[in-house]
Amino acid sequence: MKILKAIGGVFVKIWRWIKNTAWVQPLLIVGAIFGVIFSIPAISNGIQGLINGANSADTFYHNFQKSMEGDKTSAADTLLEHYFTYEEKRAKDDSFMPPEEEKKFFLMFTASNNAETKEIKAGFETLRDNWGSLYKPADERNETFRLYTIFTDESTSSTTPYENAFSQFLGRNYSFFEKASERGFDSNYYINKKITDDDLNNLATPGPDNFKIPTIILVDWTNAATPDKAGITEVMFDDPGSTAYERANLLYDCWNCKGDFSNNPNK
Secondary structure, three states: OHHHHHHHHHHHHHHHHHHHOOOHHHHHHHHHHHHHHHHHHHHHHHHHHHHHHHOOHHHHHHOOEOOOOOHHHOHHHHHHHHHHHHHHHHHHOOOOOOOHHHOEEEEEEEOOOOHHHHHHHHHHHHHHHOEOOOEOOOOOOOOOOOEEEEEOOOOOOOOOOOOOHHHHHHHHOHHHHHHHHHHHHOOHHHHOOOOOHHHHHHHHOOOOOOOOOOEEEEEEOOOOOOOOOOEEEEEEOOOOOOOHHHHHHHHHHHHHOOHHHOOOOOO
8 A cells, every 4th residue: 555655646746746837838849849840951851861862873773783792603793604605605506595684785884972873874764764765776676775783892792801892703704804895996986986995905904993984885696786796796984975865865876886886977
């Protein structure tokens, strides 16, 4: 009983305090209202930050990422390994065609918070969003727009203080970059003086310090736009343009080997 009386006494004291300090309650209500008002900008900024993050270039490119995690068995290594498998099969049978997801695609090397690839994002996004309407494949075969990305600053379980994941990746796949450089020198884009000898020479001997971001490679096994060759058909190190549509138009020309990517750039 003594315990119950003690507990009851506590509640009585609380009730008396509430009655005696009733004048405080309006102040608390007003203070709460002002607290909500003043917190609105912070909440708004927080929401805007989430929106900006969702729309950022890195978020966009991560949607298409081929990771280097797993070394030789990684998605990035497998994509490049398949390239040479398909090249061998095509040499034996010129009717051979890879699986749909690797038949034709852009491969872009990027890095987190990179200023150049941030600007190019608008071009890729515009091309993707208007694919099949404003931008149609030249051969009218309903080709699917495909983009794969590799982040050169990705940290994997194999990253060490002395060698990052991309440096190891380059060492395992130097043949692919030699091939890309070779095809770059053979491309109309190079002949039309849109890429330099230095950039293509560096691509042939890539290292983490001289690898250019962005590097954009078009792989095309369809022979539709380039009936005389298949595989790596174009190499770019930029996507210039003052608007998203100008950038998208250049990427579209690259996909179809038109404009600066053809032997008649004025066409």
